[in-house]
Amino acid sequence: MVALDGPSGTGKSTVSKKLAAALGATYLDTGAMYRAxxxxxxxxxxxxxxxxxxxxxxxxxxxxxxxxxLAPTVLLEGAEVEAEIRGPEVTSAVSAVSAVPEVRELLVALQRELIAQARTDPGGMVVEGRDIGTVVVPDAGLKVYLTASADARAARRTAQDVSDGRVSDLRSTHADVQRRDALDSGRTVAPLRQADDAVELDSTELDIAGVLEQLTKLVESRGLLVGAE
Incomplete structure (x- = not known):
């Protein structure tokens, strides 16, 4: 089991999916659950x-x-909402909703159900979010805290938004990144923080391939290749 935490814009989703695919593992984006x-x-x-x-x-x-x-889905009331949950309206409101203790309790229980199912699979699961190593699955075989400078994260978020056809500009995205950091780190329940036994990986100067290479080395060093955990 690999737990990958970190703030917005570090590339968690992209590298988590690629890592899971390379390991023959399943993949869970807990942030998408809060967005839904x-x-x-x-x-x-x-x-x-x-x-x-x-x-x-x-x-x-x-x-x-x-x-x-390779094809993760997010269904709300039976309909795919992956594109809609990435829009600016949801992005602006998700920190407030995810800070509600009862919402976190509800979704953490669902996340643990999915993780429990994955533990029986040969490849395990790569789980990404903001409280995976500290709250959701504190016994994960590998915990990684992925970070990057605010400037780098804002640039990545802006580029991704433009690529997905959403209106975005660097200045407003940078402000939003800082706002999300403050809200996620300052909430009372399960704040964003690095687990004591997590490995910090700064991706500021790394591309996706570079981050994936470092993660793969960490997985190998922990003996978490397919069927190993």
Missing amino acids: VTLAVLRAGVDPADTAEVVRVARAAELSMGTDP
Whole structure:
């Protein structure tokens, strides 16, 4: 089991999927789960600051995650929402929704169910998020905290948004990265932080291939190749 944590814009999703595919593992993007619940909240016309209503919507939401790293899916009420949950409306509201303790409790329970199922698979699972090594699966065979400078993360986020057809500019993205960092690190429940036994990997000067190379070396050093854990 590989737990990959870190702030927004470090390339966690891209490298996690590639690593899982290379290892023959399944893949879980826990951030997408919080985004899907946030989308449900927005669709319901609920203010993300209205905790009671957010919890009500979260409990009623029908959420399903596909864990194939080559074709991961996020289904809300039976419909694929991967593109929609990456939009600016969800991005602006997800930190507030994910800070609600009852929402985290609900989704962590679902994440642990999926992880428990994956433990029986030969390749295990690569799980990415912000509290995987500290809360969700603290006994992971390898914990990595992926980081990068705010400038690098903002540039990556902007490039990804443009590539996906979303309107984006570097200045506003940089401000959003800093806002997300403050909210995620400052929340009361399961704040973003590096686990004591996690390996920190700074990707500021690395491309995707470079990060993947470093992660693969770490996996090999822990004996976590297919069927090893």
